Amino acid sequence: xxxxxxxxxxxxxxxxxxxxxxxxxxxxxxxxxxxxxxxxxxxxxxxxxxxxxxxxxxxxxxxxxxxxxxxxxxxxxxxxxxxxxxxxxxxxxxxxxxxxxxxxxxxxxxxxxxxxxxxxxxxxxxxxxxxxxxxxxxxxxxxxxxxxxxxxxxxxxxxxxxxxxxxxxxxxxxxxxxxxxxxxxxxxxxxxxxxxxxxxxxxxxxxxxxxxxxxxxxxxxxxxxxxxxxxxxxxxxxx
Amino acid sequence: xxxxxxxxxxxxxxxxxxxxxxxxxxxxxxxxxxxxxxxxxxxxxxxxxxxxxxxxxxxxxxxxxxxxxxxxxxxxxxxxxxxxxxxxxxxxxxxxxxxxxxxxxxxxxxxxxxxxxxxxxxxxxxxxxxxxxxxxxxxxxxxxxxxxxxxxxxxxxxxxxxxxxxxxxxxxxxxxxxxxxxxxxxxxxxxxxxxxxxxxxxxxxxxxxxxxxxxxxxxxxxxxxxxxxxxxxxxxxxx
DNA sequence: TAGTGGTCTAGACCACTCT
DNA sequence: GAGTGGTCTAGACCACTAC
Numbered sequence: 001x002x003x004x005x006x007x008x009x010x011x012x013x014x015x016x017x018x019x020x021x022x023x024x025x026x027x028x029x030x031x032x033x034x035x036x037x038x039x040x041x042x043x044x045x046x047x048x049x050x051x052x053x054x055x056x057x058x059x060x061x062x063x064x065x066x067x068x069x070x071x072x073x074x075x076x077x078x079x080x081x082x083x084x085x086x087x088x089x090x091x092x093x094x095x096x097x098x099x100x101x102x103x104x105x106x107x108x109x110x111x112x113x114x115x116x117x118x119x120x121x122x123x124x125x126x127x128x129x130x131x132x133x134x135x136x137x138x139x140x141x142x143x144x145x146x147x148x149x150x151x152x153x154x155x156x157x158x159x160x161x162x163x164x165x166x167x168x169x170x171x172x173x174x175x176x177x178x179x180x181x182x183x184x185x186x187x188x189x190x191x192x193x194x195x196x197x198x199x200x201x202x203x204x205x206x207x208x209x210x211x212x213x214x215x216x217x218x219x220x221x222x223x224x225x226x227x228x229x230x231x232x233x234x235x236x237x238x239x
Numbered sequence: 240x241x242x243x244x245x246x247x248x249x250x251x252x253x254x255x256x257x258x259x260x261x262x263x264x265x266x267x268x269x270x271x272x273x274x275x276x277x278x279x280x281x282x283x284x285x286x287x288x289x290x291x292x293x294x295x296x297x298x299x300x301x302x303x304x305x306x307x308x309x310x311x312x313x314x315x316x317x318x319x320x321x322x323x324x325x326x327x328x329x330x331x332x333x334x335x336x337x338x339x340x341x342x343x344x345x346x347x348x349x350x351x352x353x354x355x356x357x358x359x360x361x362x363x364x365x366x367x368x369x370x371x372x373x374x375x376x377x378x379x380x381x382x383x384x385x386x387x388x389x390x391x392x393x394x395x396x397x398x399x400x401x402x403x404x405x406x407x408x409x410x411x412x413x414x415x416x417x418x419x420x421x422x423x424x425x426x427x428x429x430x431x432x433x434x435x436x437x438x439x440x441x442x443x444x445x446x447x448x449x450x451x452x453x454x455x456x457x458x459x460x461x462x463x464x465x466x467x468x469x470x471x472x473x474x475x476x477x478x
Numbered sequence: 479t480a481g482t483g484g485t486c487t488a489g490a491c492c493a494c495t496c497t
Numbered sequence: 498g499a500g501t502g503g504t505c506t507a508g509a510c511c512a513c514t515a516c
Contacts, residue, residue: 004484004485004486005485005486006485006486007437033500033501033502034501034502035500035501035502043486043487044486044487044488044489045488045502046285046485046486046487046488047485047486047487049502050485050486053438054424054437054438057424057438057440058423058424058426058438059421059422059423059424063502065494065495065502066493066494066495066501066502066503067494067495067496067501067502068495068501068502069502075421081472081474175474176474177473177474178471178472178473178474179471179472179474180469180470180471180472181420181469181470181471181472182298182314182468182469182470183298183422183440183442183465183466184297184298185293185296185297185298187297197502197503198246198293199292199293199296199297201296201422201440203422226422227422229421230419230420230421231419231420231421232417232418232419232420233320233417233418233419233472234416234417235320235414235415235416235417235418243503243504243505244504244505245504245505272481272482272483273482273483274481274482274483282505282506283505283506283507283508284483285504285505285506285507286504286505286506288483289504289505302483304483304513304514305482305483305484305512305513305514306482306483306513306514306515307482307483307514308483436483436484
């Protein structure tokens with residue numbers, strides 16, 4: 001086999017995506033319909049979709065609900081060790097941030113308790129948010145905050161920086177204990193809330209946050225679209 | 240649509256993978272043939288493969304060449320900010336490491352030069368290696384070392400820790416300047432050398448290394464199988 | 479050589495979005 | 498209501514692996 005035909009289609013599409021040819025990508029960044037593309041390449045939808053899946057894996061295109069395939073915007077550069085708020089670093093990169101609060105409740109969450117070194121049935125304030133860059137939903141996150149650190153927190157608004165709130169209102173000095181990152185396939189509520197198909201590639205980032213006295217404050221679980229971010233950690237020189 | 244059938248197949252397979260039922264997974268961790276599985280689920284290979292692709296995205300199974308589908312082993316925990324050698328941290332987790340040197344040469348590499356703040360046509364020692372965990376190839380990497388920092392480096396052996404070599408023979412004190420991580424689809428040589436299909440999900444990790452006097456030493460580009468690792472960064476408390 | 483995964487065809491119906 | 502992506506069928510041939 002010289003080369004699979006779908007790889008040829010992939011290469012051709014990758015090329016045209018780098019141009020702004022309106023024959024291939026309209027003004028909204030949308031590609032032609034799958035049937036249309038299949039015709040142009042004189043193949044079937046199955047084969048054409050293999051090529052699209054490749055480009056999706058490369059983070060070049062993505063699909064939104066059943067609306068079609070779109071060119072993916074530039075990845076957001078994200079340093080999970082920095083405590084700059086989402087809104088700040090998105091704006092710093094010339095993009096438009098937005099945060100939606102999906103739910104607020106009180107509940108236990110054993111993984112959070114374990115990460116923070118608390119008993120498994122520890123009760124947390126649970127805040128769930130969806131965050132957008134340029135009006136594209138790029139992540140959903142769940143925050144579990146230890147109530148003792150921020151009594152009455154749930155009366156606040158959460159569509160801006162939680163860290164700023166904790167610092168200013170509860171005078172907490174926050175720092176990371178650990179961060180873990182693992183690739184995942186977005187499932188269930190995570191996929192639904194991001195408007196993507198179950199199984200879409202994602203990145204799961206979990207952070208454990210302590211205060212200045214090393215007391216547990218918060219556990220944070222983020223589910224990102226894999227093509228929405230590029231992680232970059234700048235390290236201080238030690239020794 | 241209540242639920243797509245392939246998602247039902249996915250769920251069922253996910254369940255049996257958690258058991259050690261030899262009706263589904265043989266002693267080598269291999270699943271039955273696709274045609275066999277399709278028959279058991281009374282569906283076609285296309286639909287069955289959708290389910291397998293889901294589980295592959297979740298990092299639960301993977302394919303090796305054309306040999307079939309295998310249960311993926313536990314992810315390796317990896318802290319890219321630590322300077323512990325690959326061999327050390329793999330063994331610390333009770334696994335068996337192995338390193339293969341694929342090529343050694345002298346060449347320029349503009350991305351490395353840029354990251355290290357050198358002129359684009361800077362010449363580097365280029366070392367390419369493939370690394371295994373329990374005899375599964377999990378990453379390929381390219382190292383670009385600034386020759387001035389380690390003259391004569393290419394006469395050494397590279398199947399063990401490069402850092403140890405640089406420390407002991409050239410007396411370099413090494414530290415990270417930056418680390419970047421981005422999801423990718425493994426392509427070309429990277430995919431071939433890992434024995435996976437083009438487009439397989441991967442993780443690209445790039446590191447910039449300086450010496451104690453902040454002089455550029457090395458640029459490191461790693462391509463991992465996405466299901467082979469879990470990144471975990473433990474942070475020192477600052478302030 | 480037999481069996482496997484990799485690729486591909488030529489259709490079909492459904493659920494959802496858009497207008 | 499038209500068009501789209503999502504799902505599915507029932508086959509086929511090829512290249513490669515394992516024996």
